[in-house]
Amino acid sequence: MVEKRLTKREGVSTILDIRVQELEVWYGPAKALENVSLHLEQGAVLALIGPSGCGKSTFLRVLNRMIDQVPTVRVKGSVHIGAFNVLDDDIDVTALRRTVGMVFQQPNPFPMTIFDNVAYGPRLAGVRSATKLRQIVEDSLKKSALWDEVRGKLRRSAMTLSGGQQQRLCMARALAVHPHVLLLDEPTASLDPVSTAKIEELIVQFKGRYTMVIVTHNLQQAARVSDLVAFFEQGHLVEMGPTHDIFTAPQERRTEEFLTGRFE
Amino acid sequence: MNEQPLNLKRLHPTRHGRTAHGLLAALAIVALLLLLSVLLPLVWEALPALTAPFLWGKGQGAIGPEVLNTLSLVGGSELLSFPLALLVGLYRVEWVKSQGPLLRVFDQFATTMLSVPSIVIGLVVVDVAIARWHWPVSTMTGIVALALMNWPLSVAYVVEALQQIPGRYREGSWALGASRWQTVRYLILPLAWPQMVEQAGLATARLMGETAVLIYTAGVNAAVHWSLWGPGESLAVHLWLLRTEGVGQNAQAQAAATGVVLLAFVVLVLWGSKRMAQWLKNA
Numbered sequence: 001m002v003e004k005r006l007t008k009r010e011g012v013s014t015i016l017d018i019r020v021q022e023l024e025v026w027y028g029p030a031k032a033l034e035n036v037s038l039h040l041e042q043g044a045v046l047a048l049i050g051p052s053g054c055g056k057s058t059f060l061r062v063l064n065r066m067i068d069q070v071p072t073v074r075v076k077g078s079v080h081i082g083a084f085n086v087l088d089d090d091i092d093v094t095a096l097r098r099t100v101g102m103v104f105q106q107p108n109p110f111p112m113t114i115f116d117n118v119a120y121g122p123r124l125a126g127v128r129s130a131t132k133l134r135q136i137v138e139d140s141l142k143k144s145a146l147w148d149e150v151r152g153k154l155r156r157s158a159m160t161l162s163g164g165q166q167q168r169l170c171m172a173r174a175l176a177v178h179p180h181v182l183l184l185d186e187p188t189a190s191l192d193p194v195s196t197a198k199i200e201e202l203i204v205q206f207k208g209r210y211t212m213v214i215v216t217h218n219l220q221q222a223a224r225v226s227d228l229v230a231f232f233e234q235g236h237l238v239e240m241g242p243t244h245d246i247f248t249a250p251q252e253r254r255t256e257e258f259l260t261g262r263f264e
Numbered sequence: 265m266n267e268q269p270l271n272l273k274r275l276h277p278t279r280h281g282r283t284a285h286g287l288l289a290a291l292a293i294v295a296l297l298l299l300l301s302v303l304l305p306l307v308w309e310a311l312p313a314l315t316a317p318f319l320w321g322k323g324q325g326a327i328g329p330e331v332l333n334t335l336s337l338v339g340g341s342e343l344l345s346f347p348l349a350l351l352v353g354l355y356r357v358e359w360v361k362s363q364g365p366l367l368r369v370f371d372q373f374a375t376t377m378l379s380v381p382s383i384v385i386g387l388v389v390v391d392v393a394i395a396r397w398h399w400p401v402s403t404m405t406g407i408v409a410l411a412l413m414n415w416p417l418s419v420a421y422v423v424e425a426l427q428q429i430p431g432r433y434r435e436g437s438w439a440l441g442a443s444r445w446q447t448v449r450y451l452i453l454p455l456a457w458p459q460m461v462e463q464a465g466l467a468t469a470r471l472m473g474e475t476a477v478l479i480y481t482a483g484v485n486a487a488v489h490w491s492l493w494g495p496g497e498s499l500a501v502h503l504w505l506l507r508t509e510g511v512g513q514n515a516q517a518q519a520a521a522t523g524v525v526l527l528a529f530v531v532l533v534l535w536g537s538k539r540m541a542q543w544l545k546n547a
Contacts, residue, residue: 066439071361097441104439108432110451121440124450170436177440 016082016099016180016211017042018063023077025058025235027070032058036077036237038230043208047226047243048215051263054232056215060183062086063213064100065093081181098125101174105186107166109158109173114150117158117169121177136176144172145202164195171202182206184214188221200225219259223247231255303527310520318521322488325518327502327525329486334498334529336403337482338471341410345418346464353422358434358448374423377416385413386477394481403496406482410471417470421463425456458541465537469530475500499526 018040025033033055040046048056061067062079065086079086084096098121109117118137119127127133137154141147146168150161158169167187174182184203188196203212203225216222222229223243230240231254239252250256257263320328360367389409393399429452437447475498482496484505489495497505499522506519 064439066435069361069435069438071363094441094443097439102439104432104435106432108430108436110433110436111455120437120450121442124440124442124446173436173440 018181018211018213019078019080021078023059023062023079024075025055025062025067026072026074028072032235033062034235036235038237038240040211040213040228042211044228045203045207045212045214045226046228046230046240047222048213048230048232049217049219049222050232050238050258052217055235056232057185059232060102060185060213060215063181063183064097064102065091066102068093098177099179100181100183101177101179102183103167103170103174103185103187105189107163107170107190109161109166109169111157111159113155114158114161114169115154118172118176121173125177137172140172140176141169143175144168145198146172162195164191164198167191167195167199168202171199179210181211181213184212186215186217189217196221219247231258233258306520306523306527309517310524313514313517313521314524318518319525325514327499327518327522329488330497330499330502330522331525331529333403333406333482333486333496334472334500334526336492337406337410337478337496337498338468340403340407340492341414341471342464342468344407344411345415349415349418349422350460352419353426354448356419356423357426358444358452374416374419378420380416381476382413382474383476385409386480388412389477390480400493401481401483401495402491402493403482404492406478406496406498407492409477409481410474413474413477414467414471417467418464421467422456422460425459425463426452428459429455454544454547458545461544462537462541465534465541468537469533472498472526472530472533473500474498475504479504499529 018038020039021037023033023036024031036055036059038046048059050056058067062075063081063086067073067075075087077087081096081100084099085091086096110120112120115137118140119133122133122136127136138147141150146165149165150156150169158166161169171187188199191199200221203214206212207227214222214226226243228240229243229246231238231246231250231252233254239246239250239255241251246255247259250259254263318326319331320326322328356367356370386409389405389412393405393408394401399405433451433455434447437451438444442450478496478498478501482498482501484497484501485495486497486502487495503519503522503526506515506522510516510519
């Protein structure tokens with residue numbers, strides 16, 4: 001049932017690859033990204049690595065226009081996700097964000113019931129039928145591997161869940177609006193190793209179904225879950241390539257220094 | 265700094281804890297006794313005057329009209345000021361993105377308004393509403409004055425309640441495609457209501473005891489009537505008047521009784537707002 005819906009939607013929708021050309025971002029006078037161009041194919045997992053403040057999160061937040069929340073930000077260049085011209089002023093940001101879901105570093109479930117958390121997005125989208133909502137909630141929780149732990153407890157507050165469960169709930173919440181792209185901003189940074197493993201498992205499972213971009217400070221994690229790795233430094237995209245190639249034979253000296261810990 | 269090495273033999277956590285507990289409990293008891301020392305004589309003094317005809321009769325000295333005036337003054341001013349404060353607060357917290365100079369000016373202005381003495385607001389209302397627009401000294405004028413007084417405080421607690429909601433909730437909502445308005449409507453307001461209602465209760469209780477601003481605007485007369493344009497003496501003003509100018513053998517007892525009634529209303533409002541906040545929290 002779930003599979004069917006997904007393929008049906010994919011049939012209807014255009015290709016959801018991500019094309020970024022000459023992207024530049026300023027925060028006030030400070031340049032956060034400079035001349036970033038990359039292409040990510042549909043269903044692939046891209047890991048963004050690099051030192052703190054190198055522009056990884058900025059790049060991620062451009063993709064679903066969450067960057068708009070920063071008062072002094074200016075963005076130049078072109079970003080296309082499928083048919084969306086992301087940087088277009090007239091773009092329907094709501095539609096974009098439904099297509100491009102996001103999971104944050106700190107699990108941020110809303111202080112309401114587990115059910116209401118997952119149903120939040122669909123309700124905003126106008127789904128009123130209780131049966132339909134239940135179905136979406138169940139589907140989403142199953143996809144994020146949380147269903148077995150919370151079935152029968154859907155009316156409990158999401159705040160009663162553990163950190164790892166909360167993060168998977170946030171995954172479910174993002175999946176409930178049927179996105180095609182998932183942005184993961186250090187999704188395991190605040191989790192214990194077991195919870196981290198579960199999230200990584202999900203990412204691997206989602207390969208091919210969702211195009212994913214994950215920011216991570218954990219290089220092993222990038223190696224484990226991603227198809228492609230992009231190394232950022234001081235707002236520049238230094239190098240991008242297949243994960244295996246980047247980790248075994250990086251082309252750039254800076255990348256190698258970063259990967260081997262000789263980075264200053 | 266000469267740091268003493270930690271001497272475990274000189275640490276007495278249990279004993280220190282008990283001493284601190286005892287000290288704080290003693291302070292609390294002292295405070296309670298002080299409160300009772302004011303309250304009990306007041307109630308004692310009020311008892312002879314607390315009769316049914318005094319509370320809801322129409323005769324000489326009955327405070328029925330004052331009760332009604334107090335309720336309409338306080339209710340009316342909250343109806344006027346709270347929605348306005350909510351709009352301002354929402355705009356200030358949820359819509360304004362920049363941290364620019366305009367915002368600082370606004371915050372400064374709001375703080376200044378908070379510290380304007382109520383009597384100044386009363387004089388402004390007298391000057392504008394009564395002297396220029398020829399409004400009568402009435403409940404309505406009092407409502408406007410109280411609303412003006414209450415408004416900055418309401419803005420302050422609305423802003424505080426909204427700012428206490430972590431930004432990551434908003435981010436989560438926006439990332440799901442919610443607009444600012446939807447986020448406010450379905451996420452922020454439901455979370456902020458309990459605190460706002462509780463604070464509104466506190467503000468209302470404060471308004472009930474307000475006198476200075478009302479003496480000139482709502483007046484010191486009361487009559488049995490249902491019009492907002494009639495004389496609008498409130499309980500607190502009545503109390504003040506009886507205590508300062510009351511004549512007749514019963515005046516002081518009546519003042520005390522008025523005070524007790526006023527106190528009862530204040531307690532009722534505080535308790536009610538707390539219960540409502542609790543109910544909203546669990547809803």
